Amino acid sequence: EDKVVQSPLSLVVHEGDTVTLNCSYEVTNFRSLLWYKQEKKAPTFLFMLTSSGIEKKSGRLSSILDKKELSSILNITATQTGDSAIYLCVLHRGATNKLIFGTGTLLAVQP
Amino acid sequence: DSGVTQTPKHLITATGQRVTLRCSPRSGDLSVYWYQQSLDQGLQFLIQYYNGEERAKGNILERFSAQQFPDLHSELNLSSLELGDSALYFCASSVGLAGNNEQFFGPGTRLTVL
Numbered sequence: 001e002d003k004v005v006q007s008p009l010s011l012v013v014h015e016g017d018t019v020t021l022n023c024s025y026e027v028t029n030f031r032s033l034l035w036y037k038q039e040k041k042a043p044t045f046l047f048m049l050t051s052s053g054i055e056k057k058s059g060r061l062s063s064i065l066d067k068k069e070l071s072s073i074l075n076i077t078a079t080q081t082g083d084s085a086i087y088l089c090v091l092h093r094g095a096t097n098k099l100i101f102g103t104g105t106l107l108a109v110q111p
Numbered sequence: 112d113s114g115v116t117q118t119p120k121h122l123i124t125a126t127g128q129r130v131t132l133r134c135s136p137r138s139g140d141l142s143v144y145w146y147q148q149s150l151d152q153g154l155q156f157l158i159q160y161y162n163g164e165e166r167a168k169g170n171i172l173e174r175f176s177a178q179q180f181p182d183l184h185s186e187l188n189l190s191s192l193e194l195g196d197s198a199l200y201f202c203a204s205s206v207g208l209a210g211n212n213e214q215f216f217g218p219g220t221r222l223t224v225l
Contacts (some may be wrong), residue, residue: 007162017168032211042113042201043154088154089170098165099156099210 002027002100010106013079020072023089031094033072035063038067038086038104046074046087078107103107114138115217118204123223129190132220136183136204142166143185144205144214145177149198160185161208189222197224
């Protein structure tokens with residue numbers, strides 16, 4: 001059965017800290033892994049990863065995929081209160097075009 | 112503002128009833144996706160339409176159905192509603208066919224079944 005597991009479930013940090021969020025998966029016919037940020041309402045797209053070992057960066061956020069370990073990490077450096085959100089890891093199955101969501105990691109950044 | 116609109120914003124109904132949720136994608140986007148987000152299940156992919164045709168199916172119940180119209184707006188119909196159907200229903204749109212295209216989410220419709 002396909003599954004996506006994110007850890008930790010939640011974490012609280014202070015502004016300026018660096019955090020690492022983990023996503024592990026078991027999925028047949030892997031096509032890509034996506035990260036989304038969900039604040040009060042709708043998720044917003046962060047990254048799409050298809051190749052192992054290639055880091056994607058956007059400002060203070062970066063992410064990398066390890067297909068051998070069936071996992072991905074999302075790093076946020078110099079955290080700000082605006083980074084407080086739920087971070088969702090999503091697997092895309094190629095054959096069926098199906099999307100499988102993890103339960104998310106709740107990040108709270110305190111001033 | 113993602114450019115995706117959903118109506119209504121909030122819906123309260125009773126068990127056994129039927130409701131229709133509406134979504135208008137961003138201009139130019141051909142794919143529409145529907146998601147259900149409940150407290151205990153997280154975000155669940157329900158179904159995708161591309162240019163009027165069903166493209167992918169997720170964890171959608173038989174009591175639920177969707178369609179995409181020629182003007183590309185989509186409707187999600189939920190029937191024989193149960194308490195457990197109470198959730199936030201998101202619609203998202205993307206330009207392309209593949210599910211891993213960047214998706215833009217609407218603000219969601221909150222459904223409360225009493």
